[in-house]
Amino acid sequence: MHTSRKTLDRQEFKTLGLSSLGGALEFYDFIIFVFFTQYISMHFFPQELSTFWRDLNTYGTFAAGYLARPIGGIVMGHFGDKLGRKNMFMLSILLMVVPTFSLSLIPTFETIGYLAPLFLLLVRVFQGIAIGGELPGAWVFVREHSPQKHKALYLGVLTASVVGGILLGNLVALILNLSLSAEEMKEWGWRIPFFIGGVFGIISIYLRKFLSETPVFQQMKQDRALEKFPLKEVLKTSKQGVILSMFSTWVLAGCIVVLVLFMPNFMQKVLSFSDIQKSLVQMGGILSLVFGCVLAGACADRFGISRSYKVFAVVLGSLSLVFFYNLYGARSEVGAIITYILSCFGVAIMIFTPVVMCEVFEARFRFSGISFAYNIGYAIVGGFTPQLALTLHTLSLSGKYPYALYGYILLLCFVAYGVACVYKKMWEK
Template sequence: MKELNKKDIKTLALSSLGGTLEFYDFIIFFFFANYISKNFFPANLSDFWSLFNTYGIFAAGYLARPLGGIIMAHFGDKAGRKNMFMLSILLMAIPTFALAFLPGFDTLGYFCIVLLILIRIAQGVAIGGELPGAWVFVYEHAASSKRRTSLGVLTASVVAGILLGSVVFLIVNQIYTQEELFEWAWRVPFFLGGIFGIISVYLRRFLTETPVFEQMKQEESLEKFPLKEVLKTAKKGVFISMLITWVLTGFVVVMVLTLPNFIAKILSINPIEQSYLQMLAIILVSLSCVLSGVLADKIGVFKSCVIFAVGFGISSVFCFSALYTQNANFILVVACYLLTCCFGGLTNFCPIMMNEVFDAKIKFSGLSFSYNIAYAISGGITPQLALALHTLALQNLDNFWRFSLGIYIIFLAFLTLFCAFLFKKINNTPHTYSV
């Protein structure tokens, strides 16, 4: 494939920016979970169960992802990648606006919880088609020697959506008092999210269809039922894609979203300091995603994936050993946590591997089906699992169980290694889903 020209660079930039804004809409719910739990659940619930239920509703968005992902991917493989971009952003912007104005428990009672779940389901449907479509879109636009790097840039941009959420969280905490935030100001970020959605819809008007899809369309080689072909000919691709998605899910939900909150409570740091820590971690993860893509283009997927998996596993041991102990040291905990985030680029091997184990005519469907099913399962249980393991660790700081959450994260490092070896074996074996 030709090298990127100015038009291609503009297209990829707009795609990445759109992904940043849409992922902000999906993830901002997590940052304001405490405020949402106070407004949408009965006052007599304990803080643990109120927050646990809020995390559960957050997870409902993950459970809804397969519906949107499978449907949008089907038409993305048949009608084009670009068309699905416009649909996914609309499905995200509308419910985000709705949440900004949704009355709480004092007004609607338990009905507000039902509406809150429906909003998260709508957002899950939207994001289910967004990210797989973006990965395929960028991969097919990029020059063959820069595809993995391009995916790294896109993944970094999506992670930047979390950074944008952190920045907004920090700003509203500086502008409003905690009383104002609990009463009404928590709604401001969701209103902004709706505005971001409108901006994304406008930006995506300038996207062009991928040359790969245009060529398949001219050759009339498009599949009538792409998912059927995926399940028939690409079972190994589906398997490895689901495993590596599990890694991505665990890292994002635990290391990026929940662990800064746990660290803040253990070290008794305020929400502002927590936001700074989370922002720095996200920046390191984003840079690591780009680096992993560059290395994958230079030395190959297998070698670079092993490097990141080993680094992540070793640094995780130090991180959780320093955190879950009596009188945890602030500097040591923060240093070890940020070091672990430096290996967050292992999440970029998720789109890299998935793009390279499916043929172009079933790529969107294969990638989206595998990714969203796996994300629905792992993302649906990981927030509650992380909270439960964190609670268990705090109750057993003087014995083995203080490593409970750390064991899960180290397991993800070993799972990444397994995926690297499996990917190498698949790529060296003749198959029908050639890249």
């Protein structure tokens, strides 16, 4: 069966660009929550709670979005394999726009009491359902449009673009902090990013009108090779692929949640950053990650997936060790900032997750296989990592266990190395 083209014509290149941009805008909607954690904690939970418990509740609500991802992933994966990759893009963005926009309007705890955290939880659940089908669909879409010799590079470019959604969230946070006073941000300024997210969602819907179906799906449809129940076939024939993909997803989710999303907040508390300084540090880390994603994809195409995966596991473990020493040990502001940005380059190890998953699942159930493994894995990891990261950060901050949080990152590096070894033995040609 035809699985990919050797070249991309102008229309296909345009389509991939629109897919990447739309993914970045949708990921902004999902992730903007974490940039305004302190304000959400203030407004949606009782004031008599300690700061630690308010933060823990907020991070728990953030994690609820991850727990809801499998619902969207399984449903959209099923119909993505039966009805086409393109159709699910429109559904995922529609499910994202409404709850994101609603956060700009939802009354606070002071107004409606315990209904406020309940509404907040519902928002995260619907966002989780939407994002559950978004990334797997985007990965499949790009993989099936890409030239065979550049398949990892195109996935790296797409993933870098999606990470750009986090950068966009940072830019919005930075502009607001520069434009508004602390009191204005506390009272009403924190709602603006969610309103902007609704606007971004509408733009994404418009962009996705120009997407074309992948040649792989068109060929399967023409050959009448579509599966009636794709997920059933995944569980019947690809159990090993599912398990390997879930472990690789653990690496991706753990690195993103701890190092990219939460670490700047932790650094702010350790080094007494201002909100503006925190945003600048996080932006530097994300730019480093974007560069790393593209380079990691190119390396996978040039030197092989498993070999490159192993190298990035070693790079991440080494760079993050130096970072955690500078942050919790030496408490060096300059050293921590520089090594944090370098550590985020190592987080580019995340792109090997979609690269591996696109190889271990056949095209006839690829969307379902990736959606199931990725979202179940992310739900498990995302469900406990925010609270675990906060607890390990507290231990590291105490000085008694300065490398407590690094221990979790090191564990992820060992998992990544193991995944690379298994992939080489069972799938790499």
